[in-house]
Amino acid sequence: MLRRILLPSIFLVLAYGFWISPDFKTISAGVAVFLFGMLSLEEGFKSFTGGVLERLLRRTTDKLWKSLAFGVVSTTLMQSSSLVSVITISFLSAGLIGLASGIGIIFGANLGTTTGAWLIAGFGLKVDIAAYAMPMLVFGVILVFQKPKTAKGIGYILAGMGFLFLGIAYMKDGFDAFKETIDLSQFAIPGLTGLLIYTLIGMAATVVMQSSHATLVITITALAAGQVTYENALALAIGSNVGTTITAILGALSANVEGKRLAGAHLIFNVTTATIAIILIKPFATAVDGISGMFGIAADDYTLKRAVFHTLFNLTGILVMLPLIGKLVTLLERTLKAKAKHISEPRYLTTSAMDFPDTAVEAVRNETLHIYENGRDIIAAGLYLRPADLTGDIDLAERVAVPVHGSPPDINSAYETRIKPLFNAVINFISKSSFGWEQRQMADLHWLRDANRHLVEAIKGTKHLQKNLALYVRGDNPYIRDEYNQLRLQIANVLRALEQARSSEDADVAILALDSIRAKLEQSDDAFSDRLYGLIREHRITPQMGTSLINDTGYTYDIQRDLIEMAATLFAGPEHELAPAQHKLTLDEDEMAEALNEGGGPDEPETPPGKVDGA
Template identity: 45%
Template sequence: MLRRFTLPLVMLLLAYVLWVGSEFMELALGVAFFIFGMICLEDGFKTFAGGALEALLQRSTDRLWKSLTLGITSTTLMQSSTLVSLITISFVSSEMISLAAGIGIILGANIGTSTGAWLIAGLGLKVDIASYAMPILVFGVLLLMQKSKRVKGLGNLILGVGFLFFGIHFMKEGFTVFQLGFDLSAYSMTGIYGVLVFTLIGTLITFIMQSSHATLLIVIAALAAGQVSYENALALSIGASLGSAISAVIAGFAANLGGKRLAAAQVVFSLVTSLLAILLINPLIQLVDWMSGYLSIGSEDYLLKLALFQTLFRVLGALVFMPFISQVEALLIKVLRFVPKSIEQPIYIYPEVLETPSTVVVAVRKEVQHLFDNAFGLLARGLSLKRSTLESEESLSTAVKTTKRIFPLDVEDAYEEKIKSLHSEIVAFISEAQMRESTREATEELYVLRQASRDIVSAVKGMKHLHNNLSRYGLSANLAVRDRYDQIRLDLARLLRELQVLLAEEPSSTTALSLDSLRLAVQKASRTMTDELDEMIRYRRLTASIATSIMNDENYVTGIANNLISAVNALLTREVDETAEAFNLDEADIQQLMNKEVDSPLESLKS
C-alpha cells in the first residue's frame, strides 16, 4: 500500500520544491537530462546486445583478469554499470558464465564507473559542452526516425551522449545559480563525523536516483561551484559506491537464483570497498596528493583529485576482494538456495491410492499427464507463444511470423516450481508402490510411466538451452537467421498442438501410428534444416558461427520432440489393445522411411 503512494508523494514534493525555489530548476533539469541520457545509452546498447556484446562476454570470462578487464572497458564505453550488471546477471542466471566470472565483471564495472568522474572533471566542466550537445541531438533524432532497428539503436546512442552533455552543462549552471541563494559549504563538517554524515548523504542520493554516475556528477558540480568542501566531496563519492549496493539489493529481489547471488556479491564488494575507503581516507588523500605530482594535477585542482580518489579506492577494494572470489562464490552458493514461491502439488497421487495396484497405475498415469500439462505451458512460453494459441485453431504460422517480442522466461525457476517438485513426488510415490505387493503388469507400467516422467523433465531442460539462443536470435534483423528460428518455433509448436490433441482423444489402434508419424516428421525436419544450413554456409548467406548455433538449437528441438513423443507414447499406447503394437515402427523402420525421401509428415501438422 505504501509503495503505491510513494511516486505521487515524491512528485508532489518535487513540484513544491521547484515552485518555491527557482534556484533548483536548472539543477533538477541537469539531473533529469543526465539520467535520460543514460537511459538512451542503455536502450541503444540493448539494440546491439543480441550479437557482439554477448559473444564478447561469453568468450572473455575464462580468466579473472579477462572478466575484470571486460567489466572496466564495457562500463567505460557505455557509461552505465547498470546495463553491464543486467547483462552479466542474465548470463550467470542462464549458466553461460560462472558466478565467479560474473563477480569479476562486476568488480571491473565498479572500477569502470570512475572513468565517468574523469570525463566530467577533466572535460565536462572545463569546456562549453552544451555547444557540442546541440548538433549531436539533431543527428540522433534523425537516426531515430529511421526504420532500421540498428540505425535506431545508433540514434539512441548518439542521443544519449547529447543528453549527457546537456545534463553536465545544466548541472554546472544550476549549482552556480544555487550558490547565489544558498551556501551549503556553511554546513561543511570535518573529521570522522563529517566523513560518516556525507557518506550517508551520498548513499541516499544514489538510492533515490538509482545511479552512482548521476551522484558523481552532482558531487563534482557542487565541488566546482564551491558548495561542498573537498573532504566532504570525497565522502559523498564513497556514499555513491555504497548506494549502488542498495540498488543491487533491489535488483536482486526481481532476479532469479543466479541473479540474487551476483547481487549479493556486489553488495559485499560495495560494503568492503566503502568501509576500506572510510577507514583509510586520510592515507588515500595523502596518496592522491603524492600521485597528483606525477600526473601533473595541480594542488588546487580538486576535481581531478576527486576523480583520482574515486579510482584509487575502487581499485583498492577490487585488489582486496579478488583473492577471495572463489570462497565468496562457494559461500553464496551454499547460503543462497532456491526457495520456491509455490511448489506444484500432486493432484492424483496420495497414500490411499496405494491400496490396490490398479488404482496406483491409473493415478500415476494421470499425475504424469498433469506433469506434461505443466511442461506444455512452460514450453509454449519458451517458444514465445501463448498457451491459448496452441490450444486453439489459430494459425501457428501467423502467430510465429507476427511475434513482436521474445517472452522473458526464467526456465530454472519455472522448472523448480512446476516440474521438478512434481516429478520428485511421482518418483517417490512409484518407489513406495513398488515396495508393496503388486502384479507384474502394474510393475511394468509403473516403470514405463516413471520413464515418461523423466522424458518430460528432459524436454523442459532442453528448452532451457534453446531459450537462450531464441532470446538472442529469435527476432534477429538478419532475415535468414529469423526465418530459421521461426521454423524451429513453428515445428515445435505444431508438435505440441498435435500431442495435446492425441492426449485429449480416446486412444485407438491408430494412436501408435500417429506417434510414429510425428517421430518421422521430427527426423525429416531436422535433416531438412541441416541441409538448408549447409547450403547457406556454402553460399555465405550465414556465417559458420551462427549456422552452428542454429544446428545446436535444432538438436535441442529434436531432443525435446523425441522426449515428448516418448512420454505421450507411454501415456497412451499402454491403454490400447496389444494388437496395435504390430503397427509400431522401430528405429530401423523410421530410418528406412527417411532414406526413401517421403514427403514430410510435418505438412499434416499445418494449422
C-alpha cells in the same frame, strides 16, 4: 501507505524549490535531462544485444582477467554500471555465464564506472559541453527516426550522450549561479560524523536516482562550484558506490538463485570497499595527493582529485577481493542455497531472462534441453533400458538381448510429472516474451517450441509402442521378441547417436551430423519391412503379431524421426549463429539417395572462384 504519500511529497518539495529558486530549477532540470540521457543510452545499447553482446560475453568470460576487462570496458563505453550489472544478472540466470565470471564482470564494472568521474572532471567542466551536446542530439534524433535497427540504436546512443552532456551543462550552470545566492558549503560537516552522514546522503541520492553517475555529476559540479567540501565529496563518492548496488538487487529479485548470488557479491564488494575507504580515508587522501602530484594535477583541482580517489578506492577493493573470489563463491553458494529443484520444475525460465531477446532464447533452449534429458530417460525406461546405456559405450545389440523382467514403467505418469509441467512453462514463457522483438529471436523461439512438440510426440509414440513391446519382449515367442528387440535397438541407436552428435568435438556441426542418422533411419526402415513380411510368410509369427509389428514399426519410425527433427533445432550448439548455414547444407531425400548411391568419395569438391578455405 508510505509509497502513496512519497511521490506527492517529492513533487511538493520540488515545486516549492522551483518557486523559491530558479537556480534549483536549473539544477533539477539538469538531473532530469541527465537521467533521460541514461534511459536513452540504455535503450540504444539494448538494441545491440541481439547477438553482439552475447558473442562478446561468451568469448570474454573464460578467464577471470577477461571478465574483469569486459566489466571495465563495457561500463566505460556504456557509462552505466547498473546496466552492465542487470545484463550480467540476466545472462547468469539464463545460464550463459558462470557465477565466478559474473563476479569478475561486476568487479570490473566498478572500476569502469570511475571513468565517468574522469570524463566529467577532466572534460565536462573545462569545455563548453553543451556545444557538443547540440549536434549529438540533432544527429541522434534523426537516426532514431530511421528504420534499420542499427541506425536506430546508434541514434539512441548519440541522443543519450547528447542529453547526458546537456544535463551536465545545466547542472554546472545551476550550481554556478546558485553559489551567488546560497552557500551550501556552510552545511559542510567535518570529521568522522561528516564522513558517515555524507556517505549516507550519497547512498540515498543514488538509490533515489538509480544512477551513481547522476550523483557523481551533482557531486563534481557542486564541488567545482565550491558548494561541497572536498572531504564531503569523497564521502558522497563512497556512498554512491554502495547505493548503486540497489539497482542490481532490484534486478536480482526476479532472477534465479544465481542472479541473487551475483547481486550478493556486488553488495559484499561495494560494502567492503566502502568500509575500507571509510576506515583508511586519511591514508587514501594522502595517496591521492601523492598520485595527483605525480600526474601534474594541481593541489586545488579537487574535481580531478576526487576522480583519482574514486578510481583508487575501487582499485583497492578489486585488489583485496580478487584473491577471495573462490571463497566468495563458496560463501554465496552456502548462504543463498538453490532451492532443491524438483525434476519437473523449470530451471532457466526466470523473469529476468525475459529482459533481453538473446537471454530469453537461451533460457528456452536450455530448458528444452532439460526437457529433452527428462524425455530421453522416459523413452529409455519405456525401452527397458537405463539412461547410462545410451550415454556409455556398451554394445547396445548385446544390451537389448538381455532378457527383460519386471513390470512396465508408467510412461503416462512420468510424462505428466516430468514433461508436461515444463512444456507448459516453456509455452507460457514464450507467449509472455513475444512482444516487440526482432524477427530472428522470434523465429528461434518458434523452432524451439517445435522442438518441444517433436519431443512430446516421441514420448507419446513410446507410450503407444510400449503396449505391445511390454507383452512381446517378455513373451515366449523368440521371433517376435527379437523383432521387438530390434525396434528397441533402433530407437536406442538414434538416442545414442544424438548424444554423440551433441557432445562430440564436432558438436558445432551437429545439425549436419543428423543427416547421417537420418540416412541410417531410412535404410534400416527398408530392411526391417522386408524381414517382417518374410516372418509372416514363414509362419514364425501370427498374423495378429504381424499387424502389431507393422503398427509398431510405424511408431518406431515416427519416434526416431521426431527425435531427429527435435535435435535439428535443439542441438545447434554453442555456435548457433552457424545454424542457418548448416540448415542450408542439410540434404533432402533425393540428395541423400544420390550421395549414398554415388558414393561421392574423396575427390575434392570444385572450389569456387575466390578462396574458400573450407571447401
